[in-house]
Amino acid sequence: MPYFELSKNEIDFPPAYFADPEGLVASGGDLNPERLLLAYNSGIYYWHYPLKHIKWWSPDPRTVLHLDSFDFSIDRFQHLEKQFTVGLTNDFERVLRHCQKFYNLEDKMNNNWLSERAFRSFMELHQKGLAHAVEVWRDRHFVGGIFGVAIGKIFFGEYAFSMEENADEIALLYLIKKLKEKDFQLIDMQKETMQINGFDLDEMSRTEYVALCKANAERYTAKFRQL
Known part of the structure:
Protein backbone atom coordinates (compact mmCIF):
# COMPACT_ATOMS: atom_id res chain seq x y z
CA MET A 1 0.00 0.00 0.00
CA PRO A 2 1.21 3.54 -0.72
CA TYR A 3 2.46 5.79 2.06
CA PHE A 4 0.83 8.90 0.60
CA GLU A 5 -2.92 9.42 0.35
CA LEU A 6 -3.86 12.40 -1.82
CA SER A 7 -6.65 14.79 -0.94
CA LYS A 8 -9.30 15.79 -3.45
CA ASN A 9 -9.16 19.32 -2.09
CA GLU A 10 -5.49 19.98 -2.84
CA ILE A 11 -3.72 19.31 -6.11
CA ASP A 12 -0.22 18.20 -5.29
CA PHE A 13 2.05 15.15 -5.29
CA PRO A 14 4.94 13.95 -3.17
CA PRO A 15 8.28 13.91 -5.03
CA ALA A 16 8.48 11.08 -7.56
CA TYR A 17 11.59 9.70 -5.89
CA PHE A 18 9.41 8.79 -2.88
CA ALA A 19 8.01 5.92 -4.98
CA ASP A 20 8.19 2.39 -3.62
CA PRO A 21 10.26 -0.29 -5.45
CA GLU A 22 7.37 -0.94 -7.86
CA GLY A 23 7.08 2.76 -8.70
CA LEU A 24 3.96 3.57 -6.66
CA VAL A 25 4.05 7.19 -5.46
CA ALA A 26 0.59 7.76 -4.00
CA SER A 27 -3.09 6.87 -4.17
CA GLY A 28 -6.32 8.83 -4.04
CA GLY A 29 -7.10 12.31 -5.25
CA ASP A 30 -9.06 12.57 -8.48
CA LEU A 31 -8.59 12.70 -12.24
CA ASN A 32 -9.41 16.34 -12.87
CA PRO A 33 -7.41 17.89 -15.74
CA GLU A 34 -5.32 20.12 -13.48
CA ARG A 35 -4.11 17.15 -11.46
CA LEU A 36 -3.36 15.14 -14.60
CA LEU A 37 -1.28 18.00 -16.01
CA LEU A 38 0.66 18.33 -12.76
CA ALA A 39 1.27 14.57 -12.81
CA TYR A 40 2.64 14.68 -16.38
CA ASN A 41 4.89 17.59 -15.51
CA SER A 42 6.13 15.78 -12.39
CA GLY A 43 7.04 12.54 -14.17
CA ILE A 44 4.02 10.74 -12.68
CA TYR A 45 1.07 8.97 -14.30
CA TYR A 46 -2.19 7.42 -13.11
CA TRP A 47 -3.02 3.72 -13.39
CA HIS A 48 -5.65 1.96 -11.34
CA TYR A 49 -8.10 -0.90 -11.20
CA PRO A 50 -11.68 0.24 -11.97
CA LEU A 51 -13.83 1.03 -8.93
CA LYS A 52 -10.77 1.25 -6.68
CA HIS A 53 -8.54 4.10 -5.53
CA ILE A 54 -6.64 5.96 -8.21
CA LYS A 55 -2.95 5.12 -8.06
CA TRP A 56 -0.08 7.33 -9.17
CA TRP A 57 3.17 5.88 -10.47
CA SER A 58 6.71 6.87 -11.39
CA PRO A 59 8.68 3.71 -12.21
CA ASP A 60 12.44 3.50 -12.45
CA PRO A 61 13.47 3.15 -15.23
CA ARG A 62 10.87 4.83 -17.44
Missing part, protein backbone atom coordinates in the same frame (compact mmCIF):
# COMPACT_ATOMS: atom_id res chain seq x y z
CA THR A 63 9.99 3.41 -20.87
CA VAL A 64 10.14 6.09 -23.58
CA LEU A 65 10.69 6.51 -27.29
CA HIS A 66 13.39 9.06 -28.17
CA LEU A 67 12.30 10.79 -31.35
CA ASP A 68 15.67 12.19 -32.37
CA SER A 69 17.26 8.74 -32.52
CA PHE A 70 14.24 6.79 -33.80
CA ASP A 71 15.00 5.10 -37.12
CA PHE A 72 11.89 6.05 -39.09
CA SER A 73 11.32 3.68 -42.02
CA ILE A 74 9.79 5.62 -44.90
CA ASP A 75 9.39 2.40 -46.88
CA ARG A 76 7.45 0.73 -44.06
CA PHE A 77 5.27 3.78 -43.55
CA GLN A 78 4.50 4.09 -47.26
CA HIS A 79 3.73 0.37 -47.44
CA LEU A 80 1.18 0.69 -44.64
CA GLU A 81 -0.22 3.90 -46.11
CA LYS A 82 -1.34 1.87 -49.12
CA GLN A 83 -3.47 -0.27 -46.81
CA PHE A 84 -4.90 2.38 -44.47
CA THR A 85 -6.04 5.98 -44.31
CA VAL A 86 -4.43 7.71 -41.34
CA GLY A 87 -4.45 11.23 -39.95
CA LEU A 88 -5.07 13.52 -36.99
CA THR A 89 -8.68 13.22 -35.92
CA ASN A 90 -11.34 15.89 -35.78
CA ASP A 91 -13.45 13.54 -33.66
CA PHE A 92 -11.43 12.97 -30.50
CA GLU A 93 -14.43 11.52 -28.67
CA ARG A 94 -14.76 8.76 -31.27
CA VAL A 95 -11.21 7.58 -30.58
CA LEU A 96 -11.83 7.51 -26.82
CA ARG A 97 -15.11 5.63 -27.20
CA HIS A 98 -13.45 3.03 -29.41
CA CYS A 99 -10.68 2.66 -26.83
CA GLN A 100 -13.37 1.90 -24.28
CA LYS A 101 -14.95 -0.71 -26.54
CA PHE A 102 -11.56 -2.28 -27.11
CA TYR A 103 -10.32 -2.35 -23.50
CA ASN A 104 -13.41 -2.22 -21.26
CA LEU A 105 -14.45 -5.86 -21.39
CA GLU A 106 -16.76 -6.79 -18.52
CA ASP A 107 -15.28 -10.26 -18.12
CA LYS A 108 -11.74 -8.86 -18.13
CA MET A 109 -11.92 -5.83 -15.85
CA ASN A 110 -8.33 -4.75 -15.23
CA ASN A 111 -5.97 -1.78 -15.11
CA ASN A 112 -6.40 -1.15 -18.84
CA TRP A 113 -9.95 0.13 -18.46
CA LEU A 114 -10.63 3.67 -19.66
CA SER A 115 -13.11 4.85 -17.04
CA GLU A 116 -15.78 7.49 -17.56
CA ARG A 117 -14.05 9.89 -15.17
CA ALA A 118 -10.83 9.54 -17.17
CA PHE A 119 -12.84 9.97 -20.38
CA ARG A 120 -14.28 13.27 -19.13
CA SER A 121 -10.86 14.59 -18.15
CA PHE A 122 -9.29 13.72 -21.49
CA MET A 123 -12.19 15.40 -23.28
CA GLU A 124 -11.53 18.55 -21.24
CA LEU A 125 -7.82 18.39 -22.06
CA HIS A 126 -8.72 18.03 -25.73
CA GLN A 127 -10.95 21.09 -25.53
CA LYS A 128 -8.01 22.98 -24.03
CA GLY A 129 -5.86 21.95 -27.01
CA LEU A 130 -3.69 19.52 -25.04
CA ALA A 131 -5.02 16.01 -25.77
CA HIS A 132 -4.83 14.74 -29.34
CA ALA A 133 -5.45 11.60 -31.33
CA VAL A 134 -4.58 9.83 -34.56
CA GLU A 135 -7.23 7.68 -36.22
CA VAL A 136 -6.87 4.88 -38.78
CA TRP A 137 -9.42 3.81 -41.37
CA ARG A 138 -9.63 0.96 -43.86
CA ASP A 139 -12.34 0.69 -46.49
CA ARG A 140 -14.49 3.24 -44.63
CA HIS A 141 -14.18 1.29 -41.38
CA PHE A 142 -12.59 2.81 -38.28
CA VAL A 143 -9.92 0.24 -37.34
CA GLY A 144 -7.43 1.84 -34.97
CA GLY A 145 -6.05 4.87 -33.23
CA ILE A 146 -3.83 6.36 -30.59
CA PHE A 147 -4.16 9.30 -28.21
CA GLY A 148 -2.26 11.15 -25.55
CA VAL A 149 -1.37 14.56 -24.20
CA ALA A 150 1.14 16.97 -25.74
CA ILE A 151 2.98 19.38 -23.46
CA GLY A 152 5.90 21.30 -24.87
CA LYS A 153 8.30 18.83 -26.48
CA ILE A 154 6.91 15.68 -24.83
CA PHE A 155 3.97 13.54 -25.92
CA PHE A 156 2.54 11.50 -23.05
CA GLY A 157 1.04 8.39 -24.62
CA GLU A 158 -2.17 7.07 -23.09
CA TYR A 159 -3.92 4.48 -25.26
CA ALA A 160 -3.42 2.78 -28.62
CA PHE A 161 -5.75 0.18 -30.09
CA SER A 162 -6.04 -1.87 -33.25
CA MET A 163 -8.97 -3.82 -34.65
CA GLU A 164 -6.93 -4.92 -37.67
CA GLU A 165 -3.34 -6.08 -37.90
CA ASN A 166 -0.87 -3.17 -38.18
CA ALA A 167 -3.46 -0.43 -37.58
CA ASP A 168 -1.82 0.56 -34.30
CA GLU A 169 1.61 0.43 -35.96
CA ILE A 170 0.73 2.96 -38.64
CA ALA A 171 -1.01 5.12 -36.03
CA LEU A 172 2.19 5.32 -34.01
CA LEU A 173 4.37 5.80 -37.09
CA TYR A 174 2.16 8.67 -38.23
CA LEU A 175 2.30 10.22 -34.76
CA ILE A 176 6.10 9.88 -34.71
CA LYS A 177 6.34 11.50 -38.14
CA LYS A 178 4.26 14.49 -37.06
CA LEU A 179 6.07 14.91 -33.76
CA LYS A 180 9.50 14.75 -35.42
CA GLU A 181 8.42 17.46 -37.86
CA LYS A 182 7.78 19.73 -34.86
CA ASP A 183 10.98 18.79 -33.02
CA PHE A 184 9.33 16.95 -30.14
CA GLN A 185 11.86 15.12 -27.98
CA LEU A 186 10.16 11.94 -26.88
CA ILE A 187 7.00 9.93 -26.31
CA ASP A 188 6.26 8.50 -22.89
CA MET A 189 5.49 4.83 -23.64
CA GLN A 190 5.29 3.50 -20.08
CA LYS A 191 1.64 2.43 -19.99
CA GLU A 192 0.71 -1.12 -21.02
CA THR A 193 -1.87 0.33 -23.41
CA MET A 194 0.93 2.01 -25.39
CA GLN A 195 2.99 -1.14 -25.92
CA ILE A 196 2.97 -1.89 -29.66
CA ASN A 197 4.90 -4.82 -31.12
CA GLY A 198 7.80 -4.09 -33.43
CA PHE A 199 9.08 -0.88 -31.84
CA ASP A 200 12.43 -0.64 -30.09
CA LEU A 201 11.87 1.46 -26.99
CA ASP A 202 14.34 3.24 -24.72
CA GLU A 203 14.71 3.59 -20.97
CA MET A 204 15.49 6.61 -18.82
CA SER A 205 16.25 6.71 -15.12
CA ARG A 206 13.51 8.23 -12.99
CA THR A 207 15.82 11.08 -12.00
CA GLU A 208 16.57 11.94 -15.62
CA TYR A 209 12.97 11.61 -16.76
CA VAL A 210 11.50 13.71 -13.95
CA ALA A 211 14.09 16.44 -14.53
CA LEU A 212 13.22 16.46 -18.24
CA CYS A 213 9.48 16.73 -17.53
CA LYS A 214 9.96 19.62 -15.12
CA ALA A 215 12.29 21.51 -17.45
CA ASN A 216 9.89 20.90 -20.34
CA ALA A 217 6.96 22.27 -18.34
CA GLU A 218 8.89 25.42 -17.45
CA ARG A 219 10.04 26.17 -21.00
CA TYR A 220 7.20 25.23 -23.32
CA THR A 221 3.47 25.25 -23.85
CA ALA A 222 1.51 22.64 -25.81
CA LYS A 223 1.83 23.23 -29.56
CA PHE A 224 0.26 20.17 -31.16
CA ARG A 225 -2.44 22.21 -32.90
CA GLN A 226 0.21 23.51 -35.31
CA LEU A 227 0.61 20.05 -36.86
Whole structure:
Protein backbone atom coordinates (compact mmCIF):
# COMPACT_ATOMS: atom_id res chain seq x y z
CA MET A 1 0.00 0.00 0.00
CA PRO A 2 1.21 3.54 -0.72
CA TYR A 3 2.46 5.79 2.06
CA PHE A 4 0.83 8.90 0.60
CA GLU A 5 -2.92 9.42 0.35
CA LEU A 6 -3.86 12.40 -1.82
CA SER A 7 -6.65 14.79 -0.94
CA LYS A 8 -9.30 15.79 -3.45
CA ASN A 9 -9.16 19.32 -2.09
CA GLU A 10 -5.49 19.98 -2.84
CA ILE A 11 -3.72 19.31 -6.11
CA ASP A 12 -0.22 18.20 -5.29
CA PHE A 13 2.05 15.15 -5.29
CA PRO A 14 4.94 13.95 -3.17
CA PRO A 15 8.28 13.91 -5.03
CA ALA A 16 8.48 11.08 -7.56
CA TYR A 17 11.59 9.70 -5.89
CA PHE A 18 9.41 8.79 -2.88
CA ALA A 19 8.01 5.92 -4.98
CA ASP A 20 8.19 2.39 -3.62
CA PRO A 21 10.26 -0.29 -5.45
CA GLU A 22 7.37 -0.94 -7.86
CA GLY A 23 7.08 2.76 -8.70
CA LEU A 24 3.96 3.57 -6.66
CA VAL A 25 4.05 7.19 -5.46
CA ALA A 26 0.59 7.76 -4.00
CA SER A 27 -3.09 6.87 -4.17
CA GLY A 28 -6.32 8.83 -4.04
CA GLY A 29 -7.10 12.31 -5.25
CA ASP A 30 -9.06 12.57 -8.48
CA LEU A 31 -8.59 12.70 -12.24
CA ASN A 32 -9.41 16.34 -12.87
CA PRO A 33 -7.41 17.89 -15.74
CA GLU A 34 -5.32 20.12 -13.48
CA ARG A 35 -4.11 17.15 -11.46
CA LEU A 36 -3.36 15.14 -14.60
CA LEU A 37 -1.28 18.00 -16.01
CA LEU A 38 0.66 18.33 -12.76
CA ALA A 39 1.27 14.57 -12.81
CA TYR A 40 2.64 14.68 -16.38
CA ASN A 41 4.89 17.59 -15.51
CA SER A 42 6.13 15.78 -12.39
CA GLY A 43 7.04 12.54 -14.17
CA ILE A 44 4.02 10.74 -12.68
CA TYR A 45 1.07 8.97 -14.30
CA TYR A 46 -2.19 7.42 -13.11
CA TRP A 47 -3.02 3.72 -13.39
CA HIS A 48 -5.65 1.96 -11.34
CA TYR A 49 -8.10 -0.90 -11.20
CA PRO A 50 -11.68 0.24 -11.97
CA LEU A 51 -13.83 1.03 -8.93
CA LYS A 52 -10.77 1.25 -6.68
CA HIS A 53 -8.54 4.10 -5.53
CA ILE A 54 -6.64 5.96 -8.21
CA LYS A 55 -2.95 5.12 -8.06
CA TRP A 56 -0.08 7.33 -9.17
CA TRP A 57 3.17 5.88 -10.47
CA SER A 58 6.71 6.87 -11.39
CA PRO A 59 8.68 3.71 -12.21
CA ASP A 60 12.44 3.50 -12.45
CA PRO A 61 13.47 3.15 -15.23
CA ARG A 62 10.87 4.83 -17.44
CA THR A 63 9.99 3.41 -20.87
CA VAL A 64 10.14 6.09 -23.58
CA LEU A 65 10.69 6.51 -27.29
CA HIS A 66 13.39 9.06 -28.17
CA LEU A 67 12.30 10.79 -31.35
CA ASP A 68 15.67 12.19 -32.37
CA SER A 69 17.26 8.74 -32.52
CA PHE A 70 14.24 6.79 -33.80
CA ASP A 71 15.00 5.10 -37.12
CA PHE A 72 11.89 6.05 -39.09
CA SER A 73 11.32 3.68 -42.02
CA ILE A 74 9.79 5.62 -44.90
CA ASP A 75 9.39 2.40 -46.88
CA ARG A 76 7.45 0.73 -44.06
CA PHE A 77 5.27 3.78 -43.55
CA GLN A 78 4.50 4.09 -47.26
CA HIS A 79 3.73 0.37 -47.44
CA LEU A 80 1.18 0.69 -44.64
CA GLU A 81 -0.22 3.90 -46.11
CA LYS A 82 -1.34 1.87 -49.12
CA GLN A 83 -3.47 -0.27 -46.81
CA PHE A 84 -4.90 2.38 -44.47
CA THR A 85 -6.04 5.98 -44.31
CA VAL A 86 -4.43 7.71 -41.34
CA GLY A 87 -4.45 11.23 -39.95
CA LEU A 88 -5.07 13.52 -36.99
CA THR A 89 -8.68 13.22 -35.92
CA ASN A 90 -11.34 15.89 -35.78
CA ASP A 91 -13.45 13.54 -33.66
CA PHE A 92 -11.43 12.97 -30.50
CA GLU A 93 -14.43 11.52 -28.67
CA ARG A 94 -14.76 8.76 -31.27
CA VAL A 95 -11.21 7.58 -30.58
CA LEU A 96 -11.83 7.51 -26.82
CA ARG A 97 -15.11 5.63 -27.20
CA HIS A 98 -13.45 3.03 -29.41
CA CYS A 99 -10.68 2.66 -26.83
CA GLN A 100 -13.37 1.90 -24.28
CA LYS A 101 -14.95 -0.71 -26.54
CA PHE A 102 -11.56 -2.28 -27.11
CA TYR A 103 -10.32 -2.35 -23.50
CA ASN A 104 -13.41 -2.22 -21.26
CA LEU A 105 -14.45 -5.86 -21.39
CA GLU A 106 -16.76 -6.79 -18.52
CA ASP A 107 -15.28 -10.26 -18.12
CA LYS A 108 -11.74 -8.86 -18.13
CA MET A 109 -11.92 -5.83 -15.85
CA ASN A 110 -8.33 -4.75 -15.23
CA ASN A 111 -5.97 -1.78 -15.11
CA ASN A 112 -6.40 -1.15 -18.84
CA TRP A 113 -9.95 0.13 -18.46
CA LEU A 114 -10.63 3.67 -19.66
CA SER A 115 -13.11 4.85 -17.04
CA GLU A 116 -15.78 7.49 -17.56
CA ARG A 117 -14.05 9.89 -15.17
CA ALA A 118 -10.83 9.54 -17.17
CA PHE A 119 -12.84 9.97 -20.38
CA ARG A 120 -14.28 13.27 -19.13
CA SER A 121 -10.86 14.59 -18.15
CA PHE A 122 -9.29 13.72 -21.49
CA MET A 123 -12.19 15.40 -23.28
CA GLU A 124 -11.53 18.55 -21.24
CA LEU A 125 -7.82 18.39 -22.06
CA HIS A 126 -8.72 18.03 -25.73
CA GLN A 127 -10.95 21.09 -25.53
CA LYS A 128 -8.01 22.98 -24.03
CA GLY A 129 -5.86 21.95 -27.01
CA LEU A 130 -3.69 19.52 -25.04
CA ALA A 131 -5.02 16.01 -25.77
CA HIS A 132 -4.83 14.74 -29.34
CA ALA A 133 -5.45 11.60 -31.33
CA VAL A 134 -4.58 9.83 -34.56
CA GLU A 135 -7.23 7.68 -36.22
CA VAL A 136 -6.87 4.88 -38.78
CA TRP A 137 -9.42 3.81 -41.37
CA ARG A 138 -9.63 0.96 -43.86
CA ASP A 139 -12.34 0.69 -46.49
CA ARG A 140 -14.49 3.24 -44.63
CA HIS A 141 -14.18 1.29 -41.38
CA PHE A 142 -12.59 2.81 -38.28
CA VAL A 143 -9.92 0.24 -37.34
CA GLY A 144 -7.43 1.84 -34.97
CA GLY A 145 -6.05 4.87 -33.23
CA ILE A 146 -3.83 6.36 -30.59
CA PHE A 147 -4.16 9.30 -28.21
CA GLY A 148 -2.26 11.15 -25.55
CA VAL A 149 -1.37 14.56 -24.20
CA ALA A 150 1.14 16.97 -25.74
CA ILE A 151 2.98 19.38 -23.46
CA GLY A 152 5.90 21.30 -24.87
CA LYS A 153 8.30 18.83 -26.48
CA ILE A 154 6.91 15.68 -24.83
CA PHE A 155 3.97 13.54 -25.92
CA PHE A 156 2.54 11.50 -23.05
CA GLY A 157 1.04 8.39 -24.62
CA GLU A 158 -2.17 7.07 -23.09
CA TYR A 159 -3.92 4.48 -25.26
CA ALA A 160 -3.42 2.78 -28.62
CA PHE A 161 -5.75 0.18 -30.09
CA SER A 162 -6.04 -1.87 -33.25
CA MET A 163 -8.97 -3.82 -34.65
CA GLU A 164 -6.93 -4.92 -37.67
CA GLU A 165 -3.34 -6.08 -37.90
CA ASN A 166 -0.87 -3.17 -38.18
CA ALA A 167 -3.46 -0.43 -37.58
CA ASP A 168 -1.82 0.56 -34.30
CA GLU A 169 1.61 0.43 -35.96
CA ILE A 170 0.73 2.96 -38.64
CA ALA A 171 -1.01 5.12 -36.03
CA LEU A 172 2.19 5.32 -34.01
CA LEU A 173 4.37 5.80 -37.09
CA TYR A 174 2.16 8.67 -38.23
CA LEU A 175 2.30 10.22 -34.76
CA ILE A 176 6.10 9.88 -34.71
CA LYS A 177 6.34 11.50 -38.14
CA LYS A 178 4.26 14.49 -37.06
CA LEU A 179 6.07 14.91 -33.76
CA LYS A 180 9.50 14.75 -35.42
CA GLU A 181 8.42 17.46 -37.86
CA LYS A 182 7.78 19.73 -34.86
CA ASP A 183 10.98 18.79 -33.02
CA PHE A 184 9.33 16.95 -30.14
CA GLN A 185 11.86 15.12 -27.98
CA LEU A 186 10.16 11.94 -26.88
CA ILE A 187 7.00 9.93 -26.31
CA ASP A 188 6.26 8.50 -22.89
CA MET A 189 5.49 4.83 -23.64
CA GLN A 190 5.29 3.50 -20.08
CA LYS A 191 1.64 2.43 -19.99
CA GLU A 192 0.71 -1.12 -21.02
CA THR A 193 -1.87 0.33 -23.41
CA MET A 194 0.93 2.01 -25.39
CA GLN A 195 2.99 -1.14 -25.92
CA ILE A 196 2.97 -1.89 -29.66
CA ASN A 197 4.90 -4.82 -31.12
CA GLY A 198 7.80 -4.09 -33.43
CA PHE A 199 9.08 -0.88 -31.84
CA ASP A 200 12.43 -0.64 -30.09
CA LEU A 201 11.87 1.46 -26.99
CA ASP A 202 14.34 3.24 -24.72
CA GLU A 203 14.71 3.59 -20.97
CA MET A 204 15.49 6.61 -18.82
CA SER A 205 16.25 6.71 -15.12
CA ARG A 206 13.51 8.23 -12.99
CA THR A 207 15.82 11.08 -12.00
CA GLU A 208 16.57 11.94 -15.62
CA TYR A 209 12.97 11.61 -16.76
CA VAL A 210 11.50 13.71 -13.95
CA ALA A 211 14.09 16.44 -14.53
CA LEU A 212 13.22 16.46 -18.24
CA CYS A 213 9.48 16.73 -17.53
CA LYS A 214 9.96 19.62 -15.12
CA ALA A 215 12.29 21.51 -17.45
CA ASN A 216 9.89 20.90 -20.34
CA ALA A 217 6.96 22.27 -18.34
CA GLU A 218 8.89 25.42 -17.45
CA ARG A 219 10.04 26.17 -21.00
CA TYR A 220 7.20 25.23 -23.32
CA THR A 221 3.47 25.25 -23.85
CA ALA A 222 1.51 22.64 -25.81
CA LYS A 223 1.83 23.23 -29.56
CA PHE A 224 0.26 20.17 -31.16
CA ARG A 225 -2.44 22.21 -32.90
CA GLN A 226 0.21 23.51 -35.31
CA LEU A 227 0.61 20.05 -36.86
